[in-house]
Amino acid sequence: MALQSLDIIRRSATTLPSPEIREATGDATVAKLIDTTKCIGCKACQVACMEWNDLRDEIGTNVGQYQNPHDLSASSWTLMRFAEVENPKGDLEWLIRKDGCMHCADPGCLKACPSPGAIVQYANGIVDFHEENCIGCGYCVTGCPFDVPRISKKDKKAYKCTLCSDRVAVGLEPACIKSCPTGALVFGTKDDMKQHAAERIVDLKSRGFENAGLYDPAGVGGTHVMYVLHHADQPMLYSGLPEQPQISPTVRLWKGFSKPAALAVMAFTALAGFFHYIRVGPDETDERDEAAAQEMAKKSEKAP
């Protein structure tokens, strides 16, 4: 059904191309821009996400910090991560980052997924999980360079931020964007978002954040969720945002070269057997062997 929309450009565990007749004009991809320098950590986006997607996580416990819940989960698709960092001048910096799916252009989850159509990438760049096809193996968790997908304990299906693909499909912006009171979250075409980020970065540099920059990592082909960071040279400061994320070479080996190669060698092994039988033939036992065996047995009986 999803393929009928002609909006899917990539589909997990599918060896043939998706329907390609519709050609996008210009850059039709969308992006969410998260400006960490404007974020006040109010968590309105977390609430909006819960409301729109109708999700209620379990009530956790307070461990004396603002970050709540402590981690992403099958029912918490976005989360403000609070990092208290002491800068070289000895001042405290409170770096707050809205975490969630980055919607990679080259998604590791989709590459790792073994179930046809459980993970799709739309023409607008959104990477979405189709839970009806999810088998719950957790390979997407292994494939993701950002540690985002979560397997539900309730139904063993994988969940993550959809970038509100349902809203975007009908011309609305994602729920989190709607809720942001400071304009730290903006949504539009990826080109527009880059331009907006560039203006913000000029402004930040003029205010003394000389390493301000855009986080749109090339290792995963760029992302459709981007950050403006005050310290773009040290993304790790933001609760471990990876510096050069990429699909792990192990996963690429596993889900790339080894798949066709292993099948080919297995098929070759079986074929080698078949043609050995055809060319050399079976190894049979005949009367001469039986006679020789009798001979040997007789000798053995005569021996003391």
Next chain:
Amino acid sequence: MTDPVLGMNEADRRATADPERPDTILRYTAGERTNHWLVAMCFVLAALSGLALFHPALFGLSGLFGGGPWTRILHPFIGLAMVVAFLFFAVKEAAQNRMEARDWAWLRHIGDVVNNREDRLPEVGRYNAGQKLVFYVIVLCLTALLLSGIVIWRAYFSLYFPISGIRVAAVLHAFCAFVLICTIIVHIYSAIWVKGSVRAMTRGTVTPGWAWKHHRAWFREVISHAANSRPRSD
């Protein structure tokens, strides 16, 4: 020589052979055959369900198990069953599978082996070097498959391991399964190739000619025990 587990010596093997054919030799007891086929069934099911998750072209195999989620649920349990069944088998057979000098000599004649020139080969005991290597490959692969399989068993164990470890385990699991599947293809083909082997593993018995031709040192052992313990009337 008395079998350490079954308490059965080689003469007993002859004595308990097919009563209809007094000149046959019991190569595999009913227990050994049952154990072998339990391992074999588990292997086939584990391989088919594993291949369904390995390559998209084979995902259709998941239909045999009731769909994708059921394949994901069943595969690790089938694997565990195979490990347990093979454990019993390995304990029984380990002593018979030690590589000896004549086995290395046999391997050096691999060209004669595959061309059915058995007259040029050194004498073979109960198992030949190829069978012994298959045994060791299975031991190693199943051990690695068990350990890596636990790490990638999402429902119960993956949460205890870091993602980098799970990635390595996934590749290791796929690699060992690949080696094991290729090995078993060779194992199955060998049974088709060497006539009489399938009968040995289904009905238990072989003819003296078969034993003399393929496992002469073992045949010698069988007849010498038979001669010592149960002299025939003629």
